[in-house]
Amino acid sequence: MKNKNMLICEDCGKNISENAGYIDGYPYCAECYRHNMNYNGIHDEGYRPKPVFFGKGEYYKITVDIDGGGFLDTKAEMLLSAFNKKRGEHMYAVQNEKLKKGFSLVFSPMTLCYFDKNIGWKKLKKTVFDMGYRIINVNISAVK
Ligand SMILES: [Zn+2]
Numbered sequence: 001m002k003n004k005n006m007l008i009c010e011d012c013g014k015n016i017s018e019n020a021g022y023i024d025g026y027p028y029c030a031e032c033y034r035h036n037m038n039y040n041g042i043h044d045e046g047y048r049p050k051p052v053f054f055g056k057g058e059y060y061k062i063t064v065d066i067d068g069g070g071f072l073d074t075k076a077e078m079l080l081s082a083f084n085k086k087r088g089e090h091m092y093a094v095q096n097e098k099l100k101k102g103f104s105l106v107f108s109p110m111t112l113c114y115f116d117k118n119i120g121w122k123k124l125k126k127t128v129f130d131m132g133y134r135i136i137n138v139n140i141s142a143v144k
Pocket residue numbers: 009010011012013014028029030031032033
């Protein structure tokens with residue numbers, strides 16, 4: 001249903017009556033729009049967005065540390081866009097002090113089956129490698 005006066009913010013779910021900002025075609029309230037535009041690349045280490053679950057079954061949190069290609073928002077953005085149809089959907093990037101020239105990729109809680117179908121180790125490894133990074137640590141933990 002398309003009603004210009006009943007837009008809902010992608011992030012906080014608030015009704016947006018006016019001043020909607022669009023990122024990748026999705027509407028955001030002024031506040032969330034600013035936040036998303038400002039934190040487009042690598043987030044601070046403590047960044048914890050509201051989790052969105054993918055797939056049906058047991059959920060896992062997957063974190064992949066990559067290093068060597070640089071601590072660069074532009075590269076993070078490129079990498080993320082290869083796996084996210086919209087910003088922050090499947091994964092986001094966070095700072096990791098242990099990585100000199102890299103950052104951590106944190107995935108939304110998802111089933112391993114969903115990960116295989118929609119991300120895939122092969123594609124992830126290749127994308128990361130092509131951008132000058134290598135995977136140096138992978139952590140998979142069950143979401144309780
Ligand atoms: Zn919002």
